[in-house]
Amino acid sequence: MATHPGHPSVPDRSDGMMHGLDPAAEDRAQTAPAGAPSRGGTVADVLAELRGTLPDEALLTDPARLATYECDGLAAYRVTPGLVVLASTPEHVAATVRACARHAVPFVARGSGTGLSGGALPHAEGVLVVTSRLRTLHEVSAADQRAVVDPGVINLQVTKMATPEGYYFAPDPSSQQICSIGGNVAENSGGAHCLKYGFTTNHVLSLDIVTPDGDQVTLGTRAPDAPGYDLVGAFVGSEGTLGVATRATVRLVRLPQEVRTVLAGFAGTDEAGAATSAIIAAGIVPAAIEIMDALAIEAAEAAVSCGYPAGAGAVLVVELDGARHEVADEYAAVERICRQEGAFEFRMATDAAERAAIWKGRKSAFAAVGRISPDYIVQDGVVPRTALPEVLRQMTRISAEQGVRVANVFHAGDGNLHPLVLFDGSKAGETERAEAVSGMILDLCIEHGGSITGEHGVGSDKAKYMPRMFTDDDLDTMQLVRCAFDPHGIANPGKIYPTPRLCGERSGRRQGAHPLQEAGLGEVF
Amino acid sequence: MTLLDELADICAVREAGEADEVDGVAARVVARPASTSETSALMRACHERGVAVVVRGTGSKLTWGSPPTRLDLVLETGAMDELVEHAHGDLIATAQAGMPVRALAAALAGRHQQLLVDDPVGASTLGGMLAANVSGPRRMLPGAIRDLLIGVTMVRADGTVAKSGGKVVKNVAGYDLGKLLVGSYGTLGVITEATFRLHPVPPATRWVEAPVPAGRLTDTLGALVHSQLVPGALEVDRPAGEDTTTVAVLVTGTEGGVESRAAALYEMLPGAQLGDDLSWASHYPWQHRGSDTEHLALKLTTRLSGVPTLLAQAADAGVHMRGSAGVGVLYGSVPAADSTPETVAQLRETCTMLGGSLVVLDAPRASKETLDVWGPVHGLDLMRRVKHEFDPTGVLAPGRFVGGI
Numbered sequence: 011m012a013t014h015p016g017h018p019s020v021p022d023r024s025d026g027m028m029h030g031l032d033p034a035a036e037d038r039a040q041t042a043p044a045g046a047p048s049r050g051g052t053v054a055d056v057l058a059e060l061r062g063t064l065p066d067e068a069l070l071t072d073p074a075r076l077a078t079y080e081c082d083g084l085a086a087y088r089v090t091p092g093l094v095v096l097a098s099t100p101e102h103v104a105a106t107v108r109a110c111a112r113h114a115v116p117f118v119a120r121g122s123g124t125g126l127s128g129g130a131l132p133h134a135e136g137v138l139v140v141t142s143r144l145r146t147l148h149e150v151s152a153a154d155q156r157a158v159v160d161p162g163v164i165n166l167q168v169t170k171m172a173t174p175e176g177y178y179f180a181p182d183p184s185s186q187q188i189c190s191i192g193g194n195v196a197e198n199s200g201g202a203h204c205l206k207y208g209f210t211t212n213h214v215l216s217l218d219i220v221t222p223d224g225d226q227v228t229l230g231t232r233a234p235d236a237p238g239y240d241l242v243g244a245f246v247g248s249e250g251t252l253g254v255a256t257r258a259t260v261r262l263v264r265l266p267q268e269v270r271t272v273l274a275g276f277a278g279t280d281e282a283g284a285a286t287s288a289i290i291a292a293g294i295v296p297a298a299i300e301i302m303d304a305l306a307i308e309a310a311e312a313a314v315s316c317g318y319p320a321g322a323g324a325v326l327v328v329e330l331d332g333a334r335h336e337v338a339d340e341y342a343a344v345e346r347i348c349r350q351e352g353a354f355e356f357r358m359a360t361d362a363a364e365r366a367a368i369w370k371g372r373k374s375a376f377a378a379v380g381r382i383s384p385d386y387i388v389q390d391g392v393v394p395r396t397a398l399p400e401v402l403r404q405m406t407r408i409s410a411e412q413g414v415r416v417a418n419v420f421h422a423g424d425g426n427l428h429p430l431v432l433f434d435g436s437k438a439g440e441t442e443r444a445e446a447v448s449g450m451i452l453d454l455c456i457e458h459g460g461s462i463t464g465e466h467g468v469g470s471d472k473a474k475y476m477p478r479m480f481t482d483d484d485l486d487t488m489q490l491v492r493c494a495f496d497p498h499g500i501a502n503p504g505k506i507y508p509t510p511r512l513c514g515e516r517s518g519r520r521q522g523a524h525p526l527q528e529a530g531l532g533e534v535f
Numbered sequence: 536m537t538l539l540d541e542l543a544d545i546c547a548v549r550e551a552g553e554a555d556e557v558d559g560v561a562a563r564v565v566a567r568p569a570s571t572s573e574t575s576a577l578m579r580a581c582h583e584r585g586v587a588v589v590v591r592g593t594g595s596k597l598t599w600g601s602p603p604t605r606l607d608l609v610l611e612t613g614a615m616d617e618l619v620e621h622a623h624g625d626l627i628a629t630a631q632a633g634m635p636v637r638a639l640a641a642a643l644a645g646r647h648q649q650l651l652v653d654d655p656v657g658a659s660t661l662g663g664m665l666a667a668n669v670s671g672p673r674r675m676l677p678g679a680i681r682d683l684l685i686g687v688t689m690v691r692a693d694g695t696v697a698k699s700g701g702k703v704v705k706n707v708a709g710y711d712l713g714k715l716l717v718g719s720y721g722t723l724g725v726i727t728e729a730t731f732r733l734h735p736v737p738p739a740t741r742w743v744e745a746p747v748p749a750g751r752l753t754d755t756l757g758a759l760v761h762s763q764l765v766p767g768a769l770e771v772d773r774p775a776g777e778d779t780t781t782v783a784v785l786v787t788g789t790e791g792g793v794e795s796r797a798a799a800l801y802e803m804l805p806g807a808q809l810g811d812d813l814s815w816a817s818h819y820p821w822q823h824r825g826s827d828t829e830h831l832a833l834k835l836t837t838r839l840s841g842v843p844t845l846l847a848q849a850a851d852a853g854v855h856m857r858g859s860a861g862v863g864v865l866y867g868s869v870p871a872a873d874s875t876p877e878t879v880a881q882l883r884e885t886c887t888m889l890g891g892s893l894v895v896l897d898a899p900r901a902s903k904e905t906l907d908v909w910g911p912v913h914g915l916d917l918m919r920r921v922k923h924e925f926d927p928t929g930v931l932a933p934g935r936f937v938g939g940i
């Protein structure tokens with residue numbers, strides 16, 4: 011949990027030549043061993059090995075340029091990487107990871123750097139492998155309903171290329187204009203429409219990966235149900251801790267015949283929440299159901315003048331899509347339910363422009379709170395949908411007790427809350443109070459049988475909360491997968507799990523210091 | 536002390552009989568733990584003794600895959616057959632692994648909800664369906680069981696109990712162990728409890744079915760998958776040697792919606808018939824045959840556009856094909872006597888060329904010995920490493936899975 015600056019950091023992707031080589035690094039280069047594994051090496055050893063293999067301009071060592079990669083979308087955590095590699099081919103990635111493996115140097119993959127949990131937070135003594143130059147869209151096949159893309163391809167680009175054929179890529183994070191497919195795969199990203207269409211994990215068939223040993227391996231097939239363990243399923247959502255994805259085969263979904271987006275104004279979130287429950291109880295699975303509370307609406311109005319119903323204590327956005335007749339039937343039911351639950355205004359978008367206007371307020375909500383508060387924390391927690399009213403009431407209580415304003419935007423259909431905790435970091439004590447409130451909200455989610463993250467991932471930020479949701483044995487078991495892929499713990503170490511597992515040990519309990527800690531690698535977080 | 540005596544304090548146990556063989560391999564003991572904690576104690580004891588364990592639900596798919604290389608104990612999940620929770624407002628259900636899929640369906644029906652899966656085998660338990668990754672026609676929209684599983688409790692080879700996921704649909708905290716367990720044939724752990732995302736039962740359901748000659752198959756299937764009629768299933772059936780494929784499309788939704796979509800499908804499919812139910816699509820092609828002939832049961836996958844090619848080639852090779860043309864997952868049945876390892880190898884080559892794979896799900900013991908059951912597998916080295924981490928001493932279903940895992 012940490013402050014969000016309002017803009018994700020997207021470092022310059024220019025192909026400019028590198029300046030300011032570290033001369034000491036060049037010296038070390040001469041003495042670096044070639045080939046034989048040498049545990050406990052340094053970034054300089056990796057650099058030495060990569061010189062000559064990778065183009066010079068792919069290796070960034072200039073402190074000023076390294077600094078542009080010091081954080082992802084969660085700017086409160088900053089670490090300047092030891093080396094940045096701008097990979098242009100899977101072979102670049104493999105060569106880099108192989109060198110890291112040989113020298114036991116950690117590496118962190120990075121796509122567009124929009125992650126909100128510090129997943130792409132670099133390692134000071136490690137290598138940041140940036141995949142944003144791997145941005146070829148290899149294939150869009152309507153006949154097979156598949157696209158084959160590089161990891162650096164931007165999410166929205168896939169949909170743009172598929173739309174002329176009548177298809178789209180269903181996972182649609184609000185950051186879709188800038189986030190990468192590799193990042194989506196690593197985070198198992200969702201979006202407003204995952205209520206009906208699922209998350210990234212439901213849309214990836216096959217991945218080419220570079221394992222933490224530096225091997226290039228294809229997982230899965232273009233068809234579903236590849237024989238063997240579902241390693242694609244294990245890799246998606248693993249936050250860069252199992253290797254680097256260098257190519258993905260994803261599902262494309264047919265564009266619906268009809269889309270209707272409705273906006274309903276309510277007195278408050280209780281009424282909007284009741285409408286949500288009633289819609290679900292009526293057997294309707296909308297493409298999306300979103301709620302914004304009064305504070306979030308105020309922010310959105312200030313930022314993008316979205317023209318939501320005046321005086322609304324909450325707005326409900328429902329999108330219905332599918333075959334024409336069904337959508338019309340469901341629309342009638344949704345309107346009836348909303349009015350029954352007290353909607354004082356009910357609008358429907360009839361064309362793409364009106365639909366975009368309705369979504370504009372919702373999709374700009376995170377950035378918009380920047381208009382009403384100097385600083386804010388974007389929280390991401392999940393509760394069972396039926397617990398929403400209770401959890402919202404508790405949040406209101408906490409907010410009042412602590413004197414910290416909380417704006418609420420959430421994927422109501424699946425109980426995924428995005429409370430925006432507002433504060434002014436320049437005032438003494440406010441940051442701490444905001445962080446405390448943010449933590450209490452996660453506790454509420456756990457108490458109600460939910461999750462500490464629905465889509466933003468655990469990353470650096472929430473590793474410490476994992477033991478509140480899972481037992482030591484649960485976490486130990488998950489890390490068996492990690493040990494299979496990354497026995498030396500060099501792939502994005504310190505993320506997800508608060509206590510690294512020593513691979514190869516017999517019991518789950520670790521005794522003494524972890525070798526990575528001894529090597530000084532485990533203590534950054 | 537015999538193994539039976541040693542385990543008797545832990546849970547219900549009995550001596551194994553002939554009916555407890557797993558694909559022709561005899562076991563010594565059958566154990567029937569009644570809870571996750573009994574399963575844990577049992578596995579710990581087995582692990583300490585190096586006792587090889589195969590998990591059994593109703594035993595309906597125990598001959599799928601390869602026979603175990605070693606077997607001491609059959610762990611039956613039948614005493615763990617309860618619905619733990621049906622949170623209907625959240626469209627979520629948690630059940631024990633030994634619960635029959637059919638029993639879960641009955642329990643959910645009162646609330647007009649369902650776990651949107653098909654069980655062509657007919658007798659599967661939830662655990663068996665997960666472990667063997669069973670699917671049927673209706674996977675076209677919601678995906679297969681991997682896509683509906685949101686939380687799982689497992690017992691590891693050494694008895695450690697672990698959970699992943701949870702009770703909410705949207706959740707990215709930690710690795711998704713459920714994905715690894717689906718289709719793992721009991722080689723990574725014993726699933727004892729699972730939580731699923733549910734769907735409402737739609738008010739109306741209609742099948743539209745038509746015979747499609749070979750010359751029109753590519754265009755017809757292409758038009759159907761590309762249509763905006765949101766088919767809930769797109770099934771094909773083509774007996775060996777036949778030129779004509781039966782194509783069936785399922786539409787579900789509101790009464791009026793289903794009627795209008797069925798009418799549109801009727802236009803697209805000359806000679807179409809309407810029906811409320813379609814019995815052939817809910818059985819694998821090897822299922823309603825005379826019991827005397829022994830068959831190879833094949834699972835063949837292909838990219839969507841490759842379905843017509845695969846159907847044609849399989850029909851020529853004497854294979855009765857059936858399955859989900861809208862997904863690219865098909866099943867084939869061929870009398871063991873009429874097929875050679877080359878038949879399988881050639882079809883496998885076609886599947887691979889079409890972006891898929893071929894697995895011999897089931898076959899008479901003698902055929903399995905001459906066949907490559909699993910075929911080549913991507914990432915086998917990583918899979919071996921995963922197996923080694925979860926089951927370092929190889930007590931869970933040794934030899935049943937890919938690459939001898």
Ligand SMILES: Cc1cc2nc3c(=O)[nH]c(=O)nc-3n(C[C@H](O)[C@H](O)[C@H](O)COP(=O)(O)OP(=O)(O)OC[C@H]3O[C@@H](n4cnc5c(N)ncnc54)[C@H](O)[C@@H]3O)c2cc1C
Binds near residue numbers: 120121
């Ligand atoms: C304004 C805003 C709105 C957002 N809205 C949403 C939303 O609606 N839904 C949602 O789910 N998320 C949302 N996010 C979060 C973020 O955009 C997603 O997590 C996104 O998928 C990250 O993609 P990225 O390319 O920026 O990844 P990065 O931030 O660069 O990396 C994220 C993680 O992925 C790993 N990684 C990156 N590339 C690879 C690769 N090729 N192989 C292996 N690992 C890799 C990194 O190591 C890191 O752990 C939002 C972010 C912002 C700033």
